[in-house]
Amino acid sequence: MKIKEEMKGDVVVIGLSGKVIGGPELVEVKDAFQKAVDQGHSKVLLDLGKVSWMDSSGLGVIVSGHTTLSRAGGALKILNATKKIHELFIITKLITIFDTYTDEQEALKSFGD
Amino acid sequence: MLPIEIRFPSDPSVLEPVQQIIEAVGRSADVEEDELSSLSVAVVELVKNAMEHGNGNDPDKMVTVSFSIFPNRIRFLIDDEGTWEPEKALGFNPGEGDELLSTRGRGILISRNLAKWVEFGLTPEGKTRVTLIWPIA
Known part of the structure; x- marks a missing residue:
């Protein structure tokens, strides 16, 4: 799994790629959410478009990010969840918690709503 | 067909090879390409539970x-x-109420939903055994 971070306006876009299967690398994702808050950014868009495989470990770290960012007064939103990942959000009912988008511009704009 | 067995330590570093093996098994049994990742997620979730809850x-x-x-x-x-x-x-039930925001505990829920048929039982020696059936269309 790889992590890429970039600023788009006042939103931190974190892109994950590869397999999100658990282990120490998930700590990096958790740390990326915390780092955003520590640097004064509480709006994060998580791009999952290049994630080829994910299970409950990935969902766990996403929920952790949601809690971290919500407490900081911001939000974590999801971009480009694949069909399989979207299915996991439905099974676990996390779809009721997260706003999901397939268009980056629309997603970025939504933080200003 | 007689069963084929793989045995590995309770170490997260084996999860990716195990995931690849499960998908290879599915492919050899003509599971549709689109369903292979669902199959491997369902099995890997149970493997993780075996490592954590069975083997500490x-x-x-x-x-x-x-x-x-x-x-x-x-x-x-x-x-x-x-x-x-x-x-x-x-x-607890991670899909309900306040537990919805738990950071863990969704593996069995996911596995049961993807595989449809997951049953917990015991081996003849009294150890935990989970049976997962994956239908082939």
């Missing part, structure tokens, strides 16, 4: 996955070295 994440303790391919289904057996019950190990 002790790398000296082993998890055994055996599989048998039949004309209309694949049967996976996931064995660990402990004896545990899923409801007691979990202690």
Whole structure:
């Protein structure tokens, strides 16, 4: 799994790629959410478009990010969840918690709503 | 077909190879390409539970996955070295109420939803055995 971070306006876009299967690398994702808050950014868009495989470990770290960012007064939103990942959000009912988008511009704009 | 067995330590570093093996098993049984990742997620979730709840994440303790391919289904057996019950190990329903925001505990829920047929039981030696049946169209 790889992590890429970039600023788009006042939103931190974190892109994950590869397999999100658990282990120490998930700590990096958790740390990326915390780092955003520590640097004064509480709006994060998580791009999952290049994630080829994910299970409950990935969902766990996403929920952790949601809690971290919500407490900081911001939000974590999801971009480009694949069909399989979207299915996991439905099974676990996390779809009721997260706003999901397939268009980056629309997603970025939504933080200003 | 007689069962084929793979045995590995309770170490997260083996999860990716195990995931690849499960997808290879599915491919050899003509599981549709689009369904292979769902199959491997369903099995890997149970493997992770076996490592954690059955073996206490002790790398000296082993998890055994055996599989048998039949004309209309694949049967996976996931064995660990402990004896545990899923409801007691979990202690809550991660898909409901305040637990919705738990950072863990969704593995069995996901596995049961993807595979449709997941049953917890015991081996003849009294250790935990999970049976997962994956139908083949």
